[in-house]
Amino acid sequence: MTHVVLVLTPGVHLLDLAGPAQVFSTAAELGRAYRLSYVGDQERVDSAQGLPLSARTEWPPDLGPDDLLVVPGWRCPRRTPGPPFTDQTLARIAAHHAAGGTVASVCSGAQALGEAGLLDGRRCTTHHELQDSLAHRFPRAKVVRDVLFTTDDRVVTSAGIASGIDLSLHLLAARHGPAHAAQVARNMVVYARRNGDEPQASAVLRYRSHLNDTVHRIQDLIDTRFAEPLTLDQLAATADVSPRTLTRLFTRATGGLTPLRYQQTLRLERAEHLIAHGATTETAAHEVGFTDPRMLRRLRSRTAS
Structure with a gap:
């Protein structure tokens, strides 16, 4: 308690x-x-x-x-x-x-x-x-x-x-992960959640300023399982829509992100948090689901530039 x-x-x-x-x-x-x-x-x-x-x-x-x-x-x-x-x-x-x-x-x-x-x-x-x-x-x-x-x-x-x-x-x-914070915010009808200066939480707080329940459900799933392999077909089946429809709804609601790009953004920000707290790039990449640390290095390089 x-x-x-x-x-x-x-x-x-x-x-x-x-x-x-x-x-x-x-x-x-x-x-x-x-x-x-x-x-x-x-x-x-x-x-x-x-x-x-x-x-x-x-x-x-x-x-x-x-x-x-x-x-x-x-x-x-x-x-x-x-x-x-x-x-x-x-x-x-x-x-x-x-x-x-x-x-x-x-x-x-x-x-x-x-x-x-x-x-x-x-x-x-x-x-x-x-x-x-x-x-x-x-x-x-x-x-x-x-x-x-x-x-x-x-x-x-x-x-x-x-x-x-x-x-x-x-x-x-x-304390409990971004998925739980997102659930509380949705319950409070606080969709336009804002981030402070902590970048590790920004994706969850930045891409929820919409009212599309289908997209929120898929975001909840990705927030919870962002380190796991998730295919577009799996996500679409969960939402009971076609992959094309899910992509269209998701990009419209989030201002241009596809579901897999959203997952990648969560992985990157979690990896940045781990590295800031002493983890190596290789360890952070493994923890967030990247099979090759070079992918994480490329994403970090793009963000820095």
Whole structure:
């Protein structure tokens, strides 16, 4: 069971909170072991939009490295000297990361991560209107501009408001694979999913901005089995259409990719992720289904050029 703890403060933006909460609760409904808790320094938390919320003042006692803390943003952070959290709450956030856990923020929630000492020397982002303030307050942070989210050593930060959904889908893809993240997004009717600056997830997040259910079903299959040999005839039979029809539907929905090119793109991006984490080209090629490492080298060369 993975515990997702959302840390609330007065003035919290509802969508900053609701986006991640919906993603992980949907993942739980689809069979993943997630449990959500809402904590704060006080039991009643008035949102920026006027809706009162309830929070627990006692933190879950059994948080471990697999659990996740999420700090949603709040209204008008620039008018206050710092995040409206107690030192005790900031210390809990820092301690969770020190124990091997992941800490994430949405929008101005990055200010709390900075106050907890988690942004020093790390890449981070926030809402575009708050980036200058974040960089000024935390000069050792590496503020990345114009991206939806960043991840650096289990510190994950996202831009404003709706980007918390993109961040949460990215975390699901990293934990359970792109197919599960795609399933959650489809359940939420979030077809136009957007990628942050992590290229290994971009194909899944970039080529789903359509409403063709036949193509989504084939993408789900390819996402799950991208390392296996999949012929166009097999895919067409799964969709109960002819190979020609499937190719036509797929290229129209994805903006020009054939099913096999889509599979190849998934393989390439997964291989890039493995190589970035220390794998050799030969090992990465084998892991993603290329029988000849030279094919992977050629694809990487084309992408680089």
